[in-house]
Amino acid sequence: MKKVLSIMVLVVLLTSLFSAELVIYTSDSFAGGIARVVIPKFEKTYNCKVKLISIGSMGDALARVVAEKKSPKADLIVGLSAEQLQMAISEGVLEKYRPVNSKNIVYKSLVNDYGTVYDYGALAMIYNVEKIKNPPKTFKDLLSPEYKGKIVLIDPRTSSTGLTFLMWTIAAMGEDGAIQYWSKLKNNVLTFTSGWSAAFKMIETGEADMIVSYATDGAYSMYEYGAIKYMPIIFEEGAYLLEEYAAIVKGAKNKALARAFIEYMLTNEFQKEVPLNQWMMPVTNAELPEVFQKYVPKFKKVLKVDPNINSRLDEILKKWEKAVIG
Secondary structure, three states, X not given: OHHHHHHHHHHHHHHHHHOOXXXXXXXXXXXXXOHHHHHHHHHHHHOOEEEEEEOOOHHHHHHHHHHXXXXXXXXXXXXXXXXXXXXXXXXXXXXXOOOHHHHHOOOHHHOOOOEEEXXXXXXXXXXXXXXXXXXXXXXXXXXXXXXXXXXXXXXXXXXXXXXXXXXXXXXXXXXXXXXXXXXXXXXXXXXXXXXXHHHHHHHHOOOOOEEEEEOOHHHHHHHHHOOOOEEEEOOOOOEOEEEEEEEEEOOOOOHHHHHHHHHHHOOHHHHOXXXXXXXXXXXXXXXXXXXXXXXXXXXXXXXXXXXXXXXXXXXXXXXXXXXXXX
């Protein structure tokens, strides 16, 4: 009888844990991409509801979590870059959690006690092959007058992609060299968008000829259009990787379900959907679709910044702002 009662109590506890609503703050790119495929599956598996709140860019999502620090509304924040993850840790808005399924992550250096990596990709400039006939090969080439008004970049103050592109320039030129470079590059920039989705929409509508995006965009172009319409360039200086992390918000009301979602993100059911829905690389050994194997460019050199730079991000962004915005 005691055993039967224990099982009944366990069932009641699990039901109460997973019947509540899971609140996720994220960006437009996650909400409009893989979330549409994986969240219905998660809701069905755990008999729960997920409230996905797309705030625009990841910088905006993180700012919302920080603003709600004393009275958190979200359980999870999904889509943080490595730099934004460090910012969130320094703000004290995340709970520690290392998932059991972190054993599935191929690159163990990406395992973190506060955030769980779920995809990664190399940054690239992508260009419309019908409009750009002489694409740049290096950062220096991007300063050429022939590209004036044809480039759309992403604000590093609001976007994980924009911030990662800034880090790419620092990794290639050093901090002072990068700031000097940006003071020249701004002259060729048509506009800065607040997030990646807005920039990609501009190249799709023909408003932009070149944007910051990812090395997988050639595969996307072939998959969507049957031809390479958007060609990725990884500059000769070397590649720079963006990882995306999910993290539990400190003070989350539904920590059990938040942990379950993070564990789910590292299963094959989630990871196999990453390439064709998020257009990034899975972090596990999930099989890659043929279009990825054929059309994602390889790179020999990976650039990195000093990890200590994360403690100075506010200072660096102010330098960028002064050089670019004035």
